[in-house]
Structure formats: structure tokens, C-alpha cells
Amino acid sequence: MPTNSSNRFGMRSATLKWIVLTGAVVIGLIIAMQLYWLNHIYKLEQKQFDTNVVKCVRGLFEDMNLSDSPGSHLQQMITLRPSSNTFVISISNLPHEDTLAFYLTHELMDFDILTECNVALYDKTKGYYIFQQNIASPASASGVAPVSPAVYSTNYHYILLHFPDRSGYILSQMNLWIIGSIVLVLVLIGLAISLFYFYKQKFLIEIQKDFVNNFTHEFKTPLSVMKIASEVLSQPGIAKQPERMEKYTTIITHETEHLQNQVERLLKMAVSEQHVLRVEMEPIPVKALIEQAISKLQPLVEARGAKIEIKIEADEVAVTADKTHLELAIVNLIENGIKYSGTPLIIIEAGKCGTDNFISVKDNGVGIDKRFFKHIFKKFYRVPTGDVHNVKGFGLGLNFVKKIVDAHNGKIVVNSVPGIGTEFKIILPG
Numbered sequence: 001m002p003t004n005s006s007n008r009f010g011m012r013s014a015t016l017k018w019i020v021l022t023g024a025v026v027i028g029l030i031i032a033m034q035l036y037w038l039n040h041i042y043k044l045e046q047k048q049f050d051t052n053v054v055k056c057v058r059g060l061f062e063d064m065n066l067s068d069s070p071g072s073h074l075q076q077m078i079t080l081r082p083s084s085n086t087f088v089i090s091i092s093n094l095p096h097e098d099t100l101a102f103y104l105t106h107e108l109m110d111f112d113i114l115t116e117c118n119v120a121l122y123d124k125t126k127g128y129y130i131f132q133q134n135i136a137s138p139a140s141a142s143g144v145a146p147v148s149p150a151v152y153s154t155n156y157h158y159i160l161l162h163f164p165d166r167s168g169y170i171l172s173q174m175n176l177w178i179i180g181s182i183v184l185v186l187v188l189i190g191l192a193i194s195l196f197y198f199y200k201q202k203f204l205i206e207i208q209k210d211f212v213n214n215f216t217h218e219f220k221t222p223l224s225v226m227k228i229a230s231e232v233l234s235q236p237g238i239a240k241q242p243e244r245m246e247k248y249t250t251i252i253t254h255e256t257e258h259l260q261n262q263v264e265r266l267l268k269m270a271v272s273e274q275h276v277l278r279v280e281m282e283p284i285p286v287k288a289l290i291e292q293a294i295s296k297l298q299p300l301v302e303a304r305g306a307k308i309e310i311k312i313e314a315d316e317v318a319v320t321a322d323k324t325h326l327e328l329a330i331v332n333l334i335e336n337g338i339k340y341s342g343t344p345l346i347i348i349e350a351g352k353c354g355t356d357n358f359i360s361v362k363d364n365g366v367g368i369d370k371r372f373f374k375h376i377f378k379k380f381y382r383v384p385t386g387d388v389h390n391v392k393g394f395g396l397g398l399n400f401v402k403k404i405v406d407a408h409n410g411k412i413v414v415n416s417v418p419g420i421g422t423e424f425k426i427i428l429p430g
Helices: 004-063 097-110 166-173 175-233 236-240 242-274 286-296 298-304 323-339 397-407
Strands: 078-080 086-091 117-123 128-135 157-162 282-285 307-312 318-321 345-353 356-363 411-417 421-428
Touching (some): 004 097, 004 157, 097 117, 097 128, 242 298, 286 298, 318 323, 318 421, 323 345, 323 356, 323 397, 323 421
Parallel strands (some): 307 345
Antiparallel strands (some): 086 157, 282 318, 345 356, 411 421
């Protein structure tokens, strides 16, 4: 519910959230840029590999008499690229097989193409490969059987060069880049996790600070009042003033009950956090349950001049629930309605909603904006806007109400208009 401290907390939390979000976006952009450059470098390495193959082919033409037109452009001789791994080189004259293998091996070594190469020699008159051989890389085992490449029927002789591990070889040339990128990405991911952990810890610390502040304010005033009342009662002549003594005795009683109720809530919340909330189901008359809840808030009702109306479809309306917990949930809702209203008017309704039962608590308070509906049942959360700044509390009430309703397999519905009022409707299975 609205407080100055929750306003400050909301602003701090929002600022911290934006800082962490900005940091995460920056880290994401750095990772994206790194992946972009890796892809760019990979493409450059592909081009470099193709360039080296072209140089290797040029060397073959210089070493052997493969063309009747020595001045022809090499680009015109590489007539086909069936795949990125395959080069088809047009030739005019069929070379000797052993000579082709010898010179090709040397040219591949000269231009640092240190990966496996399948070479095949196509004879256009026969329509098939007359020679096939696997030229192993220095790092691979020798004597590897060649892989038979697909035959491309043409009206000219050609040499086919196929590099089955072209992609793997190019990646191996990028080892330093890849390792560096992996390290950078891991570091950035670690930084992102650290930022998230920092935000979570900071958020918990801020919640803890607000809780301590709320706890201090909630207990400080009743204790101060009780101290003053006890000092009055300790005066020598107080016994001769029975009306005054009764007044201050009543004050101490009311404040003690208030503190007892707050401690009970905190203990119940602590138990509900550590264990599953256990409920003992039994049929409960709704009207009697509501009247008992109101009686526990009588001092607050009188102090605020609150008016409470009970509207029940039938006096015999009953629900199957845990009496203690459901009563505590109703007490929380009524208390909120009283605390956040100028001249409190609380309307409590109960009845059937189809096959289910419902208990509705309406107030004429400050209301809650719709954008806060998804947060109001969170532990320690208090709506960070509004005109009421003097209401104390822990931000635990609605969270505990939600736990109680969930334990009954029910649901709680909120309907609120800022400046008009709020309705909380508890719906329980019939």
C-alpha cells in the first residue's frame, strides 16, 4: 500500500533494474558483434582457401601442358563449382596420371592447402573418370582410399578437385580466434550472471531495509503509547481516579492486542515460508466467521470511526475451509480497507458464485492502479503511489492472504478504481 519509503524503494529498484538491463544489453551486443566478426573472418578464410586453390591450379598449368591456349584466363578454365568443396578445371590435354598426382601434391604444399584432396581425371571420349586418387594431408594417414566423386558429363576433358574437409580445415585455421571468442563469451556470460546476482542481492537488501523500517514504525508507536500509559498508572494518586485508570488500562490492553496480532502474523508468515501451509477443512458458517473477524478489529474500527456492513445472501451460507486461516485472511482485508480509507466504509458480502462460494470485502479507500495488480500479492510489496503516506505495515498481509487462498485451492480477484475504492473477492471451491 502507499508509503514514502515504498516510493523511494520503487525508484531505487527501477534505477537498479535499468542499470542491470543496460549492462545485459551491452553484453549481448558485444557477443553479437563477436559472432559477426567470427562469421566475417570465416568468410575471409573461405575466400583465401579458394584463392590458394586457384593459385595451385595456375601452378599446374605452368608445370604441365594442360591447355592449347596458354593465354586463356584461369577463371574460364574453372568451369564448374558444383559445391563449395569442388572445383572442375577444363583442360585440353590429358596429363599422365602419376605426373598429375606428383605436381598437384607439390602445388598444394606450396600454397599451404594442407587438407585432404580427392583428384579425378575425366576423359570426354570415354565419359568417365580414368584416374582417381586421394592426396592425404600431412596430418592424416597415408593410403586412404579415394571417395568416388560424382561424374559431370561435359564435352571437354577436366580435372576435378574435391576437398571433403574444407570447412574443418578452415575452422582449424581460426583456432586462435575461436578460442579467444569462447573465452570472451564465457567471461561476458559470467559478468551477466554476476550482474543479475548483484541486482537480486541489492533488491533483497532494499527489501530488508524497508522491512526493518516498517517493522520499527509498526512497533515503536504502540510501545511508546504503552510506556506513557504505564507511567500514568504508576503515579501515586491514580488509584483515586478510577475513570482515568480504566482509560489508560484500556489503552494498554488495546495496544498489547495490536502488538500480539502483529507478532502472530509475522510468526505465521515465517512458518508458511518454511513449510507448506497446512489447512484443516471443516464446515464454517460464513456470517459467524465474519463477525468474529470484525470483533478482533474493534479497537481499530472505533479509532477510525469505520462503518462495516455485512450483506449475506442467507444466514446459513457456509464454506468448507480452515477456520483460523480464513478468519486471518478476512481480518487482513478488512484492516487494509479501514487503514487506507479516509472515512472507512467496508461492505462485506458472501454467497454463491456458480458452484463456488465467495467472500467479498469492498472499501471506499484510495484504490489501486491496475498496473500494480500483479505485484500486490508479493511479499513486502507496497503500492508505490497514492496520497496516503502515514499508513504503517510490513507488506505481508496480502501475500499471506494469497497463501491462505492458494492452500484452499481457491483464487482471489481484485477490482479497484483509484480514488473510488477496492474490492477483494475470495472464491473457494464449493
